[in-house]
């Protein structure tokens with residue numbers, strides 16, 4: 001049994017729906033604000049965000065990725081040079 005309106009976010013819940021289309025509240029969480037509050041405290045929701053931010057910011061600050069990028073530029077130029085030398089020898 002689903003309520004006509006979600007008690008958590010107030011969105012219209014289609015009759016027979018097993019979960020709120022807006023906020024995801026469902027029969028298992030009891031359509032209650034208590035369940036919503038406990039779902040907000042789930043560790044993985046906030047943890048994932050912090051981890052994502054750290055991954056976004058750290059490479060720009062630390063010099064190691066720049067060194068790796070520089071190495072790949074040198075490697076790419078070396079391969080290109082070797083290819084051009086091979087091409088010249090082929091033409092001559």
Ligand SMILES: [Zn+2]
Pocket residue numbers: 006007008009010011020021022023024025
């Ligand atoms: Zn809702």
